[in-house]
Amino acid sequence: MRSFVWVLLVLFGLFAAVATAHFVVDYRAQITQRDTSELLNVELARRAIVDDIGAVTTDLTFLGRLLENLDFDAIGSGRRDPTIARIFTTFARQKGIYDQVRFLDQRGYEVVRVNLQGRDVVLVDDAALQDKSARYYVNKASGLAPGQVYLSPLDLNVEDGVIEVPLKPVLRFVTPVFDRAGQRRGLVILNYLGERLLRRFRGAAANIADHIEMVNGDGYWLSSPRVHEAWGFMLGREETYGDRFPASWRRIREGANGQFGNDDGLFTFATVRPSVEAAELLQTGQVPSTHGEVWKVIAHERPSEGIAAFAQFAARNATPYLGTSVLLVGLAYLLAAARVHRRAAEAERAYEHRFRRTLEDIGLVALMVDLQGRLVFCNRFLLDLTGWRRDEVIGSDWIDRFLPDDQRAAANELHRVLQQNGDYPAVREGEICTRDGERRLIAWNNTPTREAGGRLLGLTAIGEDITEQRIAENQVRQLSRAVEQSPASVVITDRQGCIEYVNPKFSAVTGYSFDEVRGKNPRMLKSGETPAAEYGEMWKALSEGGEWRGEFHNRRKDGSLYWEAAVISAVRDADGNTTHFLAVKEDITERKQLQQEIDERNLELARSRALAAMGRMASMLAHDLANPLSSVKMAVQILGRQAAGDEARELSEIGLEQVHYMEAIIADMLTYARPGELDCKWLDASKMLVGVAGTVHRRMTEYGVALDMQCAPGLPSFPGDPAKLRQLLSNLLMNALQATAVRAVGERYVSLQADLTETHAGRRLTIQVCDNGQGIDEQVRDRLFEPFFTTRSKGTGLGLAIVRQIADLHGADVALVAREPVGTCAVLTLPLTPPVSGSTHRGAAAAPEES
The missing domain is CATH 3.30.450.20 (PAS domain)
Incomplete structure (x- = not known):
């Protein structure tokens, strides 16, 4: 038994030694893997910061070189330069990452400042520009040589002595601007949004986001997983990294990068010197070393617990060790050693795989x-x-x-x-x-x-x-030159219609300078000549994101009117939201005047020829046909009364009807050729319409047409020639009656309506005559008012021409429009004041006629 116990103790001693060795190797492999991952993630975070600093430095030097080519002779102290303002506005809108883009003159006064407000870029008014001569970054940058760049500390933005809320971390990049003669002209300052830098920092090390931090050279947190720790040096919290980990902070502060462990845990750190990183993009010596700030990227892993590590190890290896301890202790030792080597190799391959996986998943080449x-x-x-x-x-x-x-x-x-x-x-x-x-x-x-x-x-x-x-940078430069030199007026407004930009051609056409119209609405050019409906159609098209083309009759600064053809469209951002409106306009005043003169002369010539022809024809008909027709009419009437049979009386009625038709033709021609003068009286609209309806009522009944008359209550009296207006309305009603012939008897419908309407010329009396016929083709609708044009097999084509002639004498408008769902409406719009013409309007001041 004693030997067995001794052997058993030896075997358990060997087993314990093997298990302990295995545990130690396994634990070190885990630590090695963790340490490598910490180093990789800290380096990725540092590189993300360096990349952002390099991109902003490139933008700053690009702006500096661009401004050096400007002519500064016209830029006075405190006076905004429109060229710089346009460059900064376009640049800030394209980039979208700068809280402020500013140009300061030699005294430290802001000349141009562009602010980023949400997604909008705002050019600050002159009254809001500030004196920044006392700010530390202005003093630091005042002695920079050409091409040098100063980077301010990363801190919270302060406006009017108060920290801006919500907190806005800002990193300021400053470079001097010299003109072509080498004279210092001021400073270009980019306020880079530090939150973007910190987001990229945290995103690059997302695998260790719960314990990676960034502090400044004094140990104050700039970024921490514990949000309340950041920006303590500006918010009155005095605790620093050195206060929490004194010994560790001394090593981190004195070293450039590295990794070490102590009782406080594992510290992996890297140093970022923003000025030095920016210097690598510039020529040697362009960033003074005395202006350098130091940031420390630190990953702090808490001390691991040995007991917990051993428990995990035991749980993973309990079964194989129990089996091998009973069977083969020696083989167990070899297997344990092999397992240790295998796990070390796997850890190395896993590290390489993770590194390549990180590069594979990164959104860069x-x-x-x-x-x-x-x-x-x-x-x-x-x-x-x-x-x-x-x-x-x-x-x-x-x-x-x-x-x-x-x-x-x-x-x-x-x-x-x-x-x-x-x-x-x-x-x-x-x-x-x-x-x-x-x-x-x-x-x-x-x-x-x-x-x-x-x-x-x-x-x-x-x-x-x-x-x-x-490409976008090149397009901005090309577009700027093209717009400035364009022969057309170019206007850019914000979503509310306030002007943000006009080109020189606009000033030449309107007489207004850019400073006079900046921030104002283009409606300041309105003359009142353009119909309100035109503006309504324009805003409807623009609100739907479309393009509007049309013409404006506007007023210049000197009060003179001018015509311009305009193309207006919405400008959208990357998300499809309308941010601005762009108008390209051409002065067509001379073209409109010439066209108007041509149209008036052609119309006058056509009317003169038509009236002359009609006059000659009417005279001929009146002389050669009137008397014979009277004799024929009398004879047909006598034969009709003496006719013995029905057939003879029917033939007599047909002959008499044709004589009446010929008399009507002669009467229309005489009416159109010799319109005569107006005999104006003040008319009661309702009574006149009732009288006209009564004259056509019999014909309506014969044709089986239902006549619906509606007059709005309280219609005012209006001036007009009662006889001519009755003829006009009778012609419209008879046309409507004839149009319903396509409908079956009982389905034929004509309406006569009167109401007051508001137009751009004031209040008007509107009379509508509508039918439910088959309607009129749009291609011939406007031609129906031309003399001798008709779509019917019978008729002279003078009925509507007489309507238009009488309407013109009264200063009225008449038009044919489609009726929904079927049919046509004739719309007559009469003024409520006497027409002005060369004719004598008798009785214009008399009492309303009892029609």
Whole structure:
């Protein structure tokens, strides 16, 4: 028994030694995996910050170089320059990431400031511009040389001495502006929204978001998983990272990057010097080192509990250890050792897999090339962008496969330097070719790849496709020049119709300068000549997101009227929301005047010829046909009274009807050719309509037509010639009666309505005569008022021509419109004041006629 116990103790001692060794190796592997992941995520977070700083620095230097080419002679102290304002407004709208874009003169006064409010870009009025000469970033940047950039500390935005709420982190980028003569003209300042930088920082390290932090050089939190800790140095909270972890903070503050552990846990950190990162994009020495701020990216993992780790280990390995302890202790030791090595290899492969997975999922171009320039890895983003398959590009020469011919020599030279010295530009821009030959511009961030021993393996590059961004920048410049030089007037308003921009042609046409119309509505040009319905149709089209084309009769600054043809359309943002309205207008005053003169002369000539012809014809008919027709009429009447049979009387009635028809034709021609003068009297509308309805009532009854008459109560008296107006309305009623012939008896319907309406010319009496006939083709509707034009087999085509003639004598309007669902309406609109003409209107001031 004692031997058994001793052997058993030896076996359990071996078993315990093997289990303990296994646990230690397993625990260290877990720690190694964790440490590697912490380092990777901290580096990704640091690189996200560096990328943002580089992008903003590029934008700032782009604006600085653009402004250096302007003519500053016209820019006085405190006076806004419209060119700078347009450039800043367009730039801020395109970028959408800057809280403020400003230009300060040499005294520190704001000359132009563009604010980002939500999704809108607002050009600040002159009265709201401020003196910033006392702000620290203005003083710091006042001594910068050409091309130098100053980066302010990342802090909360302060307006009028008060921290803006909600909190708005801001990082200010400042560069001086010099004119062509080398004279300092002021400062360009970009207020970069720090929240975007912090979001990208947190997103890049999303895997460790619960314990990654960023602090400034004094240890105050700029970003923390515990929201209440951030911005303590501005909100009166004095606790710092050094107060919480004194010993750890000293090591972090003194080191550039690294990883260490102590009683407080595992600390992984990296340093970001914004000014230094910006300097790498500029020429050497462009950012003074004394202006540098330090940020620390810190991942803090709490100390792990050994007991909990052992419990997890035991739970994972209880069954195999129990079995192997009973059967083969020695084999168990070998299996445990093999398992340790296997897990270490798996951890290494898992790390490599996670690293590649991170690059695979990132929304940027990512690739690795070896020292021979062969592509050993590329992510899906690059394949989707270029159209290649993975098996077609892996192992192929990167430069020959993807770079344009004109850039290969430079790329080969850079790769030769990498092979010899291990150096490669950290940031550069270059084009790549897709499978279809399309060129895409990429902004690269490059890092030489080295193994653990430091041996150079190749190059890792992460890039952003900036093709559309660069195209947009070029389009902005081209569009600005095209609009400024356009021969047409160009007006841009916001959604409320307030003017934000006009080009020089607008000022030349209207006489108003840009400063006079900025912020005002284009209705200031209205003359009252354009109908209100025209504006209604315009706003209806624009509110539906469409385009409106039409003409305006507007008034210049000097009071003179002018015509312009306009094309107005809505400007939409990326989400399809209307943000502005764009109007392109052409002065057509001379064209309208010429066309009006031509139309008036043609109309006058046509009328003169028609009336002359009608006069001659009417005289001939009156002389040659009137007397014979009277004799024929008398004879037919006598024969009708003496006729013995029904057939003879019927023939006599037919002959008499045709004589009446010929008399009516002669009467219409005489009426149209010799309209005569108006004999105006004040008429009662209701009584006149009742009288006219009575004269046609018999004919309506004969044809089986139902006549419905409706007069609005309280219709006023109006001036007119009673005889002519009765003839006009009778003609319209007879036309309506004849139009119902297509309906069966009992279904024929004619209505006579009168009411007051409001028009742009004032109150008018509107009379409508409607039928339920088959309607009139739109192509011939307007021609029905022409003399001798008719769609019927019988008739002279003078009935409606006489209607139009009588209406014109009264200064009235008459038109034919479609009736819903079927039929036609004749609409007569009469003025309530006496017509003005060369005729003598007798009785215009008399009492209303009893019609």
